[in-house]
């Protein structure tokens with residue numbers, strides 16, 4: 001019997017993975033051994049999906065073939081379009097993806113004709129289509145074509161579908177790097193949720209649907225939207241400093257700061273900050289980026305907390321013209337690759353995930369009749 005309750009499973013080794021190293025002493029954040037710095041600087045998101053799903057980086061011809069495959073998987077089946085049209089315009093867009101994933105699981109179920117890799121590729125390719133089909137249908141009354149073959153990368157595809165015009169090279173490259181940075185992160189809450197679900201021998205779509213549900217919360221993937229809402233409250237660094245100081249005095253959490261594993265800083269944060277800085281410069285910004293930097297230095301001096309990936313992602317997405325309520329869905333689009341790789345890995349060495357709980361309830365007692373209950 002366990003003697004100790006590890007609150008939030010902090011510090012508990014809950015399994016093995018060959019996919020990434022997170023917070024291991026002396027080791028960078030790596031995906032299958034490649035440093036996140038190198039991947040963000042030199043790889044494309046499709047190379048990273050391929051690396052996570054198939055175990056090695058694609059050669060040039062493999063990458064071309066893989067991109068072509070993903071393009072063919074962007075179309076949405078007509079019944080799914082109808083479902084997306086029926087969802088309310090006020091729906092949380094993460095719920096739209098969660099519902100879309102679940103619906104696709106009934107239309108194109110896992111089975112003999114469709115294996116796990118096929119579903120992983122299908123979801124990676126079609127999540128931007130689902131999200132932006134729903135978005136344009138309800139915002140602009142348009143049924144968009146989602147294949148957009150002239151835009152071969154996921155980042156290009158997303159920005160093209162969002163804006164209806166091709167993004168600049170800087171914008172496409174920045175989003176590409178952001179997707180890479182969000183792709184995989186060991187046993188974070190949503191990935192662990194996927195592994196728990198698949199460990200029961202459930203299907204691929206159920207695991208991803210559960211992962212989306214876990215990612216949605218503000219302590220996890222939803223923090224980028226919380227960070228943006230905070231940044232937008234202030235019109236100058238001084239105002240931001242005063243406002244955040246008050247929050248800290250009231251013991252309120254500042255979204256986009258702190259991390260369960262990284263106590264000396266999230267290695268993804270400086271990379272996304274650099275990208276956000278380039279976009280701020282391009283936009284001639286004299287307000288938002290300085291506000292973000294002031295909040296960063298205040299939260300560090302007052303609480304010793306560093307920004308995590310979500311804080312400057314919010315700034316970068318803002319300068320990419322992405323509406324705040326689409327930030328967390330973008331995290332879903334990226335993290336699907338990591339979830340899929342973990343689902344494959346869990347299945348390959350499966351054992352039901354079923355921990356124990358320390359019991360804190362009442363001692364055994366007699367069952368009272370209805371008359372005896374007050």
Ligand code: CMC
Nearest residue numbers: 218219220221223252253254255256257258259260308310
């Ligand atoms: N703002 C203010 N105080 C904080 C923050 C924060 N963002 N994060 C932690 N603290 C304080 C917390 O109040 C507590 O203080 P005290 O000991 O005085 O009560 C102490 O630091 C420990 O916090 P905790 O919540 O017990 O730490 P944890 O390891 O359970 O939580 C965390 C990690 C990420 C949930 C937490 O830092 C947090 O809530 N951050 C804000 C949400 C956020 O940015 N989430 C994104 C995480 S990274 C990307 C992802 O995974 O999606």
